[in-house]
Amino acid sequence: MKILLMGNPNVGKSVIFSRLTGVRVIASNYPGTTVGYSRGYMKLGEEMAEVIDVPGTYTLEPTSEAEEIASEMLNTGDIVINVVDATNLERNLNLTLQLLERNIPMVVALNMWDDTTHRGIRIDLDKLRELLGVPVIPTVAVTGQGIKEMVDNIPRAFSPDVSPRSSDERWATIGSIIDQVQQVTHRHHTWLERLGDASVTPITGGIIALAILVGAFLLIRLIGESLIGYVLDPLFENLWTPVMLRLSDLLGNTGLLHNILIGKLIGGEVNFVESLGLLTTGLYVPFAMVLPYILSFYLILGLLEDVGYLPRLAILMDTIMHRLGLHGYAIIPSMLGMGCNVPAVLATRILESKRERFIAATLISIAIPCAALQAMIFGLVGEHGGQYVAIVYGTLFLVWVILGIIINRFARGFSPELLIEVPPYRLPPWRTVLQKLWMRASGFLKEAIPIILGAVLIINLLYFLGVFDAIADFTAPVITGLLGLPKEAVTAIVIGFLRKDVAMGMLAPLSLSPEQLVVGSVVLAMFFPCIATFVVLLRELGIVNMIKSTGIMIVSALLVGGLLNLILL
């Protein structure tokens, strides 16, 4: 038996799904999360029933892709559980009536039942059951209230004989149902609602947005760096290093196998960033460099999602971001990129269209330097005066804007106008926030680690075979001629693929002029992304778009570097 869970977006459908099936699924507050669909199984009496979480839809009339999919999936099911937001009965009944017209046995879960009291809504359940002709069970998905009763009612799912109506007839029927079952009493706005309204008003909204974004950024950095500094670095240094040194001795401190597993010893020591062994750098990069930021980033993002802030920020930023061909949502990943490009590129997932994800991810990896690189820029360039740092940042900002406008003009497709539901602010449901964090973090580890290990192995082999030296020699004339940097700077740019801060540090002993340092910083920031960003870019964009994005990166880095060289030197 196949049970379909159907309903409007933001009605708690996915939470009911995870309650029914026990499978952990992502359930959150902003429109468009249930991309594709989730499938699970539940025990119903003696047999197992398949449960499908159909993407949220407002109507079965196909006005969008999600609705087309939902309408098609309806034909494959045996029973529908229609999840209805009890606080928005009128709008939700539109879908309910359309489902009834398709003559498929149905049960209605009247979710968010607890909210109706605070909102001054009274619903006559018996009357509603009578008018709809199907079982109607009040539920509170987040607490689990009413779920068991709903499951008990699945065998009683019923299909009253309803013939198709025109949309006008349907709205008239809904109007009459609402008049008979619902009473709304006036009530005062809650502080959450006032805060919600203030968040989408230009001035107060701007202040709130600034406070939230700065707060989110600081928290992500704090949690990420604390995890690295107090947990993972000590673990690697104190526990893993002795093991690696012992293994290194066993392998005779040299040889191909030693190079692959441990990598190069630097000053007789294992250097987790530069050694480039599978067991050293290959484990250190995903676990100690990326994972802490994945955890902290997703914790904060999950909170912002489930509290319901993201749609409001999108509204606030929409006008500005549309000039760059981006959705209002794109401001979040862009800001996060200033901490680390990895979670920033991952965050481009909150954008709806492929085109927007491409533009945002490309702009982030080109024009937004991560915190580690920024620290080095401040240290090395700032030594010569703040004006040089300002040139670096000014250049990168201009690149972000100009490149955005250019890609917007040439990328295929268009960015549709905003039409979203703004869910009310809710206090964060910790259970779903933590479940989601676990899902996302384990998903990252499962998918990224094999790729990172593979990449480390390949780089290691290329080093061993001397290919990198050849590349460096090959590109040296171009880099020196075009960018006005000494030949040795080329290795820094190559190392930039691994770690931008380390690469920046390699420019230090070259005694460059401040102008050369500016060129070097900008080129390092814009050129290739570091390996971790490269991996997530590949994963998020796919190989074809990754190549396009990289092409834009290389061309613009050389162009901008060359221009800076002409202007400054």
Added chain:
Amino acid sequence: MHRFMRGFRHRFWPEGKQGTLAWMRAGQSGVVVEIRGGHGLVSRLSALGIRPGKRITKVSSMLMRGPVTVQVDNAQLAIGFRMAMDVIVELD
């Protein structure tokens, strides 16, 4: 306002002040009288709760023709400015 009263007003004060949702002031309320758009826009908006006869309150609008936020029943929606230009409201 009661359903009956809405019909009443519409019938007896047809010249009542009308305007587009885009140009309403924040906090202003009214009743949607018409959506001037293709079938696609009409059905998308009505599925979200914006259709003739519905009471609508503008919550805010962003500067420079940014999105417009409205309250319909218990739901808030954000609509692009150009779409909001097509929603005709009879103001209170």
